[in-house]
Amino acid sequence: MKILTSCVLLIFLLLHSCCRSSSQLEEALIAAKDNRQELEKVLFHYEHDSLKLKSAEFLIRNMPAHNSYVGEGINKYYDAVDSILNLGIGIWEKRDALDKMTPNYISVFKTASDVDIITADFLISNIDTAFSLWKNGEWATHVSFDDFCEYLLPYKSLELQILDNWREYLKNKYGNSLKNLHYCDMHKNSAIWAAHIINTNLKNEISPYLLEYHIPSIQRMSSKVHTPFGSCHDYVQIADAVLKSVGIPAAIDFTPQWPFRGLGHYWNVVLANNGKCVPFDGADSNPGESFHLDEKMAKVYRITYAINLELDKLLKTEPFVPEVFNSPCLRDVTAEYMKTVDIAVKVNQRDSKYAYLSVFNNYNWAPVSFGKIENGKAFFNDLGTDIVYLPVCYGKTGIEPVGDPFLLTSRGEINKFRPDNNALQSMSLYRKYPLFKHVYNVADRIVEGEFQASDNELFRNATVMHKIENWGTRGEEVLLPSSPQAYRYWRYFHPWVTFCNIAEIAFVERDSHQVIRGKIIGTEGSWANDPKNCKEAAFDGDLLTWFDAPAPTEGWVGMDFGRPVSIEKIIYTPRGDGNTIEIGDEYELFYWGDNQWNSLGRQIATTVRLEYEDIPSGTLYLLRDLTKGKEERIFEYKERKQQFW
Structure with a gap:
């Protein structure tokens, strides 16, 4: 009987092999x-069910690209x-406890290829469950199939998820929330509304809390859904698993690197x-809501199960x-999100x-797209x-530039x-990073x-020395009349709803040409009683603190110099x-040439701008703050202005 069964299976596999389009299945x-x-x-189990057989073949022929954590450990x-997550302590304390505990388990993070460890019973159960969700859900x-x-x-x-009953666990936990959708004819059978x-x-339930952590990403779903902190990637993974467990067709997309700031996004x-x-963003924005409105993306990839040949x-x-x-299981879906171009x-x-x-990631160039080289040209799509x-x-040491950087314009033109x-050319530089919405909202x-001056401490009959007319996107230096x-x-005063x-x-x-200090005076307190934002913040030398008056109007902050002084300028x-x-930070300006960044010199800022002379034109520049900070972007300099990229 065993010999007969083996012969039947062999004949079945041989016959099937003749009609397959590739050798992937046999290779697996x-x-x-x-x-x-x-x-x-x-395969033998599904020999009389052609559709489930095709499903099994799909899983098996792509299985060599997938790995899982294995072992009792x-x-x-x-x-x-789980024992730490169940403790009645705060999020940070749980994070720190996990960070401390994990090194004791470092030896348990063993992986194996799924083709080496998966069992027939496990795979059959999962195929049957998935078909039930598809056909009966x-x-x-x-x-489509x-x-x-x-x-x-x-x-x-x-990837690296342990092979367990994640579908059953998540479906039991979250599936009941969908039971009432069938009462609405418009929402019945709607994947969007179910999602x-x-x-x-x-x-x-999760209340997402973005927090940096150092432990390996948790790849057991019953544990992951109870983790009270994570990255965007963690919450996206949770949402994807829950959606699939209840039969909602879902996937994960990502851009490996934003082309206008650091990091990427899932x-x-x-x-x-x-x-x-x-x-949509898992455990955050919902399908159909505004999603990174008009933010540029160089490439978008979808994480797949199938191998991209x-x-x-x-x-x-x-x-x-x-x-x-590093993984072949990606599909380029950039064209689903925007108009794209192909270039050589x-x-x-x-x-x-x-x-x-590659695009710039605030520190270096980060590859985002690949293309074949033919006859000295590289071809890139979408x-x-x-x-x-x-x-x-x-190469072995990382990226090696093989051409000039270029702007790919919205019309598909290449400007090197x-x-x-x-x-x-000469340059006047006011910023090292583009201005984004959170600054725009308060500018x-x-x-x-x-800016007012008076000999009266209550500023009766104050003299207006300067009135601001433009939005505040950079530091300014105001020269006063001679x-x-x-x-x-002397003070800064704002009468309107700005919290000063x-x-x-x-x-x-004026006489010494030096910054002069006196006793800090002004409106007492701050909005929400934040000690960082009291009147002293306007003179603490820190641009990330600011005076935030306790009331929306009539706030002011200034100096009592103890004697009359003539002010030459206000910065x-x-x-x-x-x-x-x-002011006080050390900066270094670079330009791109000969496949590298070249220094144009260092300066310690004495005012709110940096002046550079005899700078090569027509290329990209980068201004680094050597004292602190990490947000720095490439720019070009045109018509006496910085154009950040």
């Missing part, structure tokens, strides 16, 4: 070695994690009934590959068969526009940056503020992000 079975029999059991570690009635294979079928929702309810419940998508993938070829061809492409870029030929386009890229190759030493508060008139009391916000004030004496910085030039 070979890779399984001693575990091959378990995988063959699954990993579950003991997660049990220890309410939220995937619109899903191909989409089912990616959005519902996989037996795990994230909306699940995500809202997750947000209310988010969820739900496959809506109209066939489009709708993005082009990426797989890259990994097998190149000895060194950027971390973002001339590169300095290296041994590599592939080149990469790129986001209005972004600065640098073509690079990747090259230093022109025959056209030198108008400085308008109509007044009149020798002197006053004892101002970050720094410096009064420069002030509005409330902001700390990325304007800060």
Whole structure:
């Protein structure tokens, strides 16, 4: 009987092999070695169910790209994690306790390829469960077989996840929240509205708290959903697993690096009934709500179960590959989010068969796209526009520039940056980083503020020395009239609903040409009684603190110099992000040329701007604060202004 069964199975596999489009399935079975029999059991189990057989084949042929934590020790570690998460202590204390405990378990983080460890019973159970959610569930009635294979079928929702009953656990925990949707005809069978309810419940239950941590990402879902802190990636993973457990077709998309600031971002998508993938942030914004409105992205990838054969070829061809492409299970979906362009870029030929386009990440160039090199040109598809890229190759020591940086314009034009030493220019620099919305939202508060002087401590009949007319996006230096008139009391005053916000004030004496200090005077207290934002904050030399008056109007802050003084100029910085030039900090300016950053010299700021002379034009620049801070962006200098990228 055993011989007969083996013969039947062999004939079945041979016949099936003849009609497959590739050798992936056989390669996976070979890779399984001693575990091959378990995988063959699954194929034999479904020999009379063509659709489930195709599903099993899909999972098996892509299985070599997936790994899981294994062994008794990993579950003991997660049990220890649960014991800390159940303690009645604060979030930070739990984080610190996990950080302290984890090194004791470092030996348990052992991984194995899924083809080596997965059992037939586990895989069959997961396939049957996924089919039930697809065929009998309410939220995937619109899903094709191909989409089912990616959005519902996989037996795990994230890499290195332990192979357990995550679907059952999460469905029992969150599935009941959807039971009333069928009462609304418009929402019945709607994947979007089902995802909306699940995500809202997750947000209310989890209360996401973004907190840096050093432990390995928790890959057991029953533990992960109870972790009271995490990154955007953690919450996206939780949402993805919960959605799939209840039969809502979902996936995870990400941009490896924002092209205008540091870091990248992960988010969820739900496959809506109209066939489009709708993005949202797990345990945060819901599908259909504003999602990173008009923020530029260079590339967007979808994490898949299937192997991307082009990426797989890259990994097998190149000895060194950027971390973002370490897994072949990614699909480029940039074109789903924006208008894209294809380009060919001339590169300095290296041994590599592939080149990469990188964007700046505040510190260095980060690869985000790959393309083949043919006849001295690298070809890249589906790129986001209005972004600065640098073509690079990747070697043992990291990135190696192989061409000039360029701006890919919204019209698909390539404008290269090259230093022109025959056209030198001077620069006045006020910022090291672009101005974002959180600064924009308060930048108008400085308008109509007044610098006043008086010989009366109550500022009766005060003289207005300067009235501010423009929004506050940078520090300003105000030269006062050459009149020798002197006053004892000087202040910044704002009559309107601005809480008199101002970050720094410096009064420069006319005779000494030096900053002069006296007794700090002004409105007592601060909004919400925050001690960091009392009147002293306007003279503490820290741009990240500011005076925030306790009442919205009539606030003021200034100096009593103890005697009449004549002020030559007033230097002030509005409330902001700390990325304007800060007096006393040391800065260094660089320009890009010869495939590297070249220093143009260091300066210690004596006012709210830096002046540089004889600078090569036509290239990219970078201003670093050597004293503190980490937000620094590349820029070009045109028409006496910084254009950040």
